[in-house]
Amino acid sequence: xxxxxxxxxxxxxxxxxxxxxxxxxxxxxxxxxxxxxxxxxxxxxxxxxxxxxxxxxxxxxxxxxxxxxxxxxxxxxxxxxxxxxxxxxxxxxxxxxxxxxxxxxxxxxxxxxxxxxxxxxxxxxxxxxxxxxxxxxxxxxxxxxxxxxxxxxxxxxxxxxxxxxxxxxxxxxxxxxxxxxxxxxxxxxxxxxxxxxxxxxxxxxxxxxxxxxxxxxxxxxxxxxxxxxxxxxxxxxxxxxxxxxxxxxxxxx
Amino acid sequence: xxxxxxxxxxxxxxxxxxxxxxxxxxxxxxxxxxxxxxxxxxxxxxxxxxxxxxxxxxxxxxxxxxxxxxxxxxxxxxxxxxxxxxxxxxxxxxxxxxxxxxxxxxxxxxxxxxxxxxxxxxxxxxxxxxxxxxxxxxxxxxxxxxxxxxxxxxxxxxxxxxxxxxxxxxxxxxxxxxxxxxxxxxxxxxxxxxxxxxxxxxxxxxxxxxxxxxxxxxxxxxxxxxxxxxxxxxxxxxxxxxxxxxxxxxxxxxxxxxxxxxxxxxxxxxxxxxxxxxxxxxxxxxxxxxxxxxxxxxxxxxxxxxxxxxxxxxxxxxxxxxxxxxxxxxxxxxxxxxxxxxxxxxxxxxxxxxxxxxxxxxxxxxxxxxxxxxxxxxxxxxxxxxxxxxxxxxxxxxxxxxxxxxxxxxxxxxxxxxxxxxxxxxxxxxxxxxxxxxxxxxxxxxxxxxxxxxxxx
Numbered sequence: 001x002x003x004x005x006x007x008x009x010x011x012x013x014x015x016x017x018x019x020x021x022x023x024x025x026x027x028x029x030x031x032x033x034x035x036x037x038x039x040x041x042x043x044x045x046x047x048x049x050x051x052x053x054x055x056x057x058x059x060x061x062x063x064x065x066x067x068x069x070x071x072x073x074x075x076x077x078x079x080x081x082x083x084x085x086x087x088x089x090x091x092x093x094x095x096x097x098x099x100x101x102x103x104x105x106x107x108x109x110x111x112x113x114x115x116x117x118x119x120x121x122x123x124x125x126x127x128x129x130x131x132x133x134x135x136x137x138x139x140x141x142x143x144x145x146x147x148x149x150x151x152x153x154x155x156x157x158x159x160x161x162x163x164x165x166x167x168x169x170x171x172x173x174x175x176x177x178x179x180x181x182x183x184x185x186x187x188x189x190x191x192x193x194x195x196x197x198x199x200x201x202x203x204x205x206x207x208x209x210x211x212x213x214x215x216x217x218x219x220x221x222x223x224x225x226x227x228x229x230x231x232x233x234x235x236x237x238x239x240x241x242x243x244x245x246x247x248x249x250x251x252x253x
Numbered sequence: 254x255x256x257x258x259x260x261x262x263x264x265x266x267x268x269x270x271x272x273x274x275x276x277x278x279x280x281x282x283x284x285x286x287x288x289x290x291x292x293x294x295x296x297x298x299x300x301x302x303x304x305x306x307x308x309x310x311x312x313x314x315x316x317x318x319x320x321x322x323x324x325x326x327x328x329x330x331x332x333x334x335x336x337x338x339x340x341x342x343x344x345x346x347x348x349x350x351x352x353x354x355x356x357x358x359x360x361x362x363x364x365x366x367x368x369x370x371x372x373x374x375x376x377x378x379x380x381x382x383x384x385x386x387x388x389x390x391x392x393x394x395x396x397x398x399x400x401x402x403x404x405x406x407x408x409x410x411x412x413x414x415x416x417x418x419x420x421x422x423x424x425x426x427x428x429x430x431x432x433x434x435x436x437x438x439x440x441x442x443x444x445x446x447x448x449x450x451x452x453x454x455x456x457x458x459x460x461x462x463x464x465x466x467x468x469x470x471x472x473x474x475x476x477x478x479x480x481x482x483x484x485x486x487x488x489x490x491x492x493x494x495x496x497x498x499x500x501x502x503x504x505x506x507x508x509x510x511x512x513x514x515x516x517x518x519x520x521x522x523x524x525x526x527x528x529x530x531x532x533x534x535x536x537x538x539x540x541x542x543x544x545x546x547x548x549x550x551x552x553x554x555x556x557x558x559x560x561x562x563x564x565x566x567x568x569x570x571x572x573x574x575x576x577x578x579x580x581x582x583x584x585x586x587x588x589x590x591x592x593x594x595x596x597x598x599x600x601x602x603x604x605x606x607x608x609x610x611x612x613x614x615x616x617x618x619x620x621x622x623x624x625x626x627x628x629x630x631x632x633x634x635x636x637x638x639x640x641x642x643x644x645x646x647x648x649x650x651x652x653x654x655x656x657x658x659x660x661x662x663x664x665x666x667x668x669x670x671x672x673x674x675x676x677x678x679x680x681x682x683x684x685x686x687x688x689x690x691x692x693x694x695x696x697x698x699x700x701x702x703x704x705x706x707x708x709x710x
Contacts, residue, residue, distance in 0.1 A: 251323065
């Protein structure tokens with residue numbers, strides 16, 4: 001199955017979706033080790049419930065707003081409901097694993113399986129793809145090298161592993177030395193062209209986890225971007241597997 | 254005064270009770286809806302405005318008073334652009350110039366974890382959407398067809414039902430449905446040859462048909478005429494599937510008696526057609542999965558119809574007191590199979606394709622009367638998804654062994670534009686054509702340009 005665009009975005013989206021890392025981890029020497037620490041930081045909380053505001057901004061500055069609610073358990077399971085605007089309200093998205101995703105469209109009263117080819121597409125008009133929303137593990141697809149080290153950050157270059165079928169030739173990632181939360185990632189295609197950039201901003205501790213309150217994803221070519229702002233979040237509330245089912249996809253509010 | 258069914262009364266009563274009881278009303282009433290405007294211009298020969306499309310206002314109310322209780326209802330107002338006035342006396346009525354229909358389209362209560370934690374119950378007027386295919390669902394037989402807009406295939410009318418779902422595990426569930434009352438198909442207003450070429454029979458020599466009428470006979474409103482269905486669904490090795498069974502009635506009437514009666518002594522006759530709804534059982538199977546990133550799905554249903562014989566009663570010139578009576582089988586009880594196979598894929602440049610092969614159109618029934626339809630659609634979005642271009646083509650094949658003389662085509666290009674959230678404008682054309690005797694051949698005078706506006710709120 002293709003793990004195309006956005007596999008890298010997922011490196012950081014989970015930071016929002018699962019929370020950040022406790023701010024007491026030591027420095028790493030190798031790139032892979034730092035990448036592993038970043039992954040652990042991303043997946044630190046057991047579960048998370050959050051509401052978010054997504055602002056889609058085009059190159060002329062015109063904007064559209066979507067509100068979503070998200071429930072997450074572990075590294076993979078996610079349930080997302082659109083709260084607004086009216087034309088997407090009630091739409092639900094369930095991620096059970098890397099290759100098992102479902103979309104609920106209330107207008108059709110139907111749950112539809114999402115095939116892999118869609119995962120690279122824009123998720124409900126945002127600059128995040130279905131894959132971005134669905135994945136939160138990346139060490140199995142990339143190996144990392146430290147390209148630069150500053151007083152506050154490591155700069156990693158992520159190269160796809162031979163068995164990986166991601167569409168990027170590389171990612172450049174800036175990782176904080178203090179909390180291992182990446183502050184910025186660049187995504188390059190096979191021609192070496194910069195495709196998109198993601199930034200994590202307003203990183204704060206919530207329930208003991210470092211959490212970016214704002215994520216900005218920008219597509220370079222179209223200069224279109226999506227700003228994801230965290231409105232409410234709680235961690236480790238004891239969400240169970242039975243939340244992440246097709247039964248709940250239809251009824252979750 | 255008409256009696257209100259308990260299936261509608263229960264949700265309404267619960268709704269009123271909850272709304273009037275702030276202590277119970279934990280959640281707010283969620284009001285949403287949409288307005289859909291639809292104008293069609295028939296473009297065969299001269300341009301004229303089609304009379305069967307309608308504008309539609311949908312108002313939806315939802316309330317979640319508690320974690321295990323939810324109420325939902327929707328009101329649908331349809332407005333036709335027709336003039337029904339036939340005399341000046343009719344002009345005093347607004348409904349003559351602006352015919353409309355208001356319907357409590359859906360009204361149901363959801364009871365989650367009813368008695369058992371694994372059991373959900375939905376009671377009331379509801380849309381039951383079955384099947385994994387894209388709109389062409391031969392397993393979707395519980396609600397009657399809504400052919401109000403005959404070119405918007407796959408629409409259904411919600412009906413009263415008790416729908417129980419038992420979740421055996423997170424991956425397997427069993428649905429059991431009771432539909433206490435049979436409801437028939439909804440047909441288009443205005444003139445549209447929905448069923449293609451209909452069978453005819455010869456009138457006696459020397460007679461001339463001057464009047465005709467048809468008479469519907471519904472199944473008696475008895476518990477034994479209730480309809481039932483069940484479905485077992487699950488996921489195995491990343492493949493979603495379901496096996497279903499339905500026992501009820503065909504929602505499209507079929508003629509079971511024709512009576513030709515003389516109205517005078519010079520050969521003029523009247524035709525009375527009597528139509529009924531044959532019993533029907535359907536066993537279905539559907540699945541959805543993927544192969545090499547291509548989305549794939551399929552549905553197949555074996556229909557087990559009741560045999561329907563048509564009795565034709567005609568005047569007997571030789572013995573006027575003993576009319577001629579003929580019997581002919583109009584629907585065999587031989588099982589017949591409808592199926593849909595399809596797939597979709599999105600290329601890296603954003604072009605989306607969707608193709609389906611359907612055996613048996615919505616209006617077709619009976620062994621040897623099913624045609625094949627190959628559909629293909631291509632779609633591309635532009636300008637941050639604000640503009641979408643879609644080209645859909647359908648090839649109808651009436652006889653696979655002689656396609657050249659037995660095919661029809663439908664070509665539907667469409668451009669849609671979403672200038673802002675919640676608003677969508679679309680402009681498209683239906684080009685319909687086909688050989689004599691095919692469905693699209695019958696519709697070839699229905700070429701049309703459409704302009705649709707949809708606003709959500």
